[in-house]
Amino acid sequence: MQVHPLQRRPFWGKVKMNNEELSGDELREGLLAWFGENSRGLPWREHYVPYQVWISEIMLQQTRVQTMLPYYERWMARFPDAPSIAGAPEDDVLRLWEGLGYYARARNIQKAAKILVKEYGGEVPRNFDLVRKLPGIGRYTAGAIMSFAFNGDYPAADANAGRIFARLFDIAHPSGSKEFAEAVWDAATKLLPRGRSREFNQALMDLGSLVCLAKDPVCTQCPVSDCCAAFQRGLTGVRPVKAAKKVVTQIVRAAAVMLKEGRVLIRKRPASGLMPNLWELPGGDVPESISPEQAIKRIWLEELGIRLGPLVSLGVTKHSHTSFRVLLHAFLCNGDSPARSLETGPHMRWASLNELEKLAFPSAHRRIIKALRERLAEP
Numbered sequence: 184m185q186v187h188p189l190q191r192r193p194f195w196g197k198v199k200m201n202n203e204e205l206s207g208d209e210l211r212e213g214l215l216a217w218f219g220e221n222s223r224g225l226p227w228r229e230h231y232v233p234y235q236v237w238i239s240e241i242m243l244q245q246t247r248v249q250t251m252l253p254y255y256e257r258w259m260a261r262f263p264d265a266p267s268i269a270g271a272p273e274d275d276v277l278r279l280w281e282g283l284g285y286y287a288r289a290r291n292i293q294k295a296a297k298i299l300v301k302e303y304g305g306e307v308p309r310n311f312d313l314v315r316k317l318p319g320i321g322r323y324t325a326g327a328i329m330s331f332a333f334n335g336d337y338p339a340a341d342a343n344a345g346r347i348f349a350r351l352f353d354i355a356h357p358s359g360s361k362e363f364a365e366a367v368w369d370a371a372t373k374l375l376p377r378g379r380s381r382e383f384n385q386a387l388m389d390l391g392s393l394v395c396l397a398k399d400p401v402c403t404q405c406p407v408s409d410c411c412a413a414f415q416r417g418l419t420g421v422r423p424v425k426a427a428k429k430v431v432t433q434i435v436r437a438a439a440v441m442l443k444e445g446r447v448l449i450r451k452r453p454a455s456g457l458m459p460n461l462w463e464l465p466g467g468d469v470p471e472s473i474s475p476e477q478a479i480k481r482i483w484l485e486e487l488g489i490r491l492g493p494l495v496s497l498g499v500t501k502h503s504h505t506s507f508r509v510l511l512h513a514f515l516c517n518g519d520s521p522a523r524s525l526e527t528g529p530h531m532r533w534a535s536l537n538e539l540e541k542l543a544f545p546s547a548h549r550r551i552i553k554a555l556r557e558r559l560a561e562p
């Protein structure tokens with residue numbers, strides 16, 4: 184059997200890194216014994232079905248376990264295997280993902296599912312390189328799938344594991360830097376116990392979630408505190424070193440709701456860029472020099488050829504992305520619809536309130552729809 188380069192590392196008794204040398208055996212044994220008694224019962228851990236492991240790992244990117252669990256349950260009820268996603272309409276996939284954000288993840292799952300159906304009989308292949316080639320799967324996720332689903336000897340260091348290694352080995356590189364990522368990967372590879380990778384990698388994740396917390400780690404309950412350089416030196420509060428703060432810009436946008444015979448005008452976002460292919464209430468950016476109301480009237484006139492009449496505010500919603508924050512002003516067109524001659528098609532249409540529930544919208548627009556429903560329910 185061919186051995187993957189990631190698996191050729193020696194099995195170290197002592198692990199030396201970053202001028203720190205600790206007993207790899209002591210650390211492994213402490214961690215594995217702790218996991219045996221404290222592991223979190225998560226649905227994809229019941230049978231380690233590769234498909235379920237894959238979906239859970241993609242959902243957990245940028246998302247906490249408690250937040251993703253209801254999404255995971257809904258997803259598995261609707262898409263229990265790769266063929267069911269491969270053949271589903273994209274709108275259904277995006278609607279189930281709505282609220283998790285980073286929609287490229289859902290789109291990549293569907294692309295990968297199609298490959299699985301076409302090339303691997305609908306199953307996740309038991310091969311690191313093939314898994315890594317699937318859309319949306321990088322080094323970490325491929326390692327996680329291989330070790331959790333197949334108990335293959337591959338490292339899988341997520342943010343929790345990264346924080347633990349930064350403290351165990353007193354790694355001083357800022358988190359988010361290339362040097363930090365490589366030091367963590369190196370540690371994860373050197374410490375991996377052959378034949379017990381599934382438990383070991385998950386033990387790191389659980390220890391990071393339950394004990395080695397980002398703020399205020401509970402070192403008195405830690406099974407590996409004897410091996411922890413940062414703990415011994417009183418440096419747990421400054422490890423890992425924080426990455427430089429990103430500048431978060433604020434964008435002001437406006438959107439409007441037009442009703443015609445109980446249906447709402449919606450349009451599809453472009454196929455590339457931010458939140459591609461999601462539906463939205465037509466609108467756009469508000470320039471600094473004019474009010475949101477003036478801006479929405481200008482946008483509708485220029486982009487849809489519709490001159491809006493009086494507007495009623497539906498409120499302001501906030502939504503945060505990684506590097507910017509959106510303030511969205513929502514309006515209800517209060518007057519006769521001048522849009523009778525509007526050209527509709529696959530990217531612009533009138534939808535009933537019930538249909539809106541089946542289509543995927545950005546979270547801020549979903550909140551506007553909720554405000555609209557409440558307004559329409561008023562006497």
Ligand code: SF4
Nearest residue numbers: 395402405408411414
């Ligand atoms: S001793 Fe504290 S800082 Fe070190 S690994 Fe354990 S919980 Fe984390």
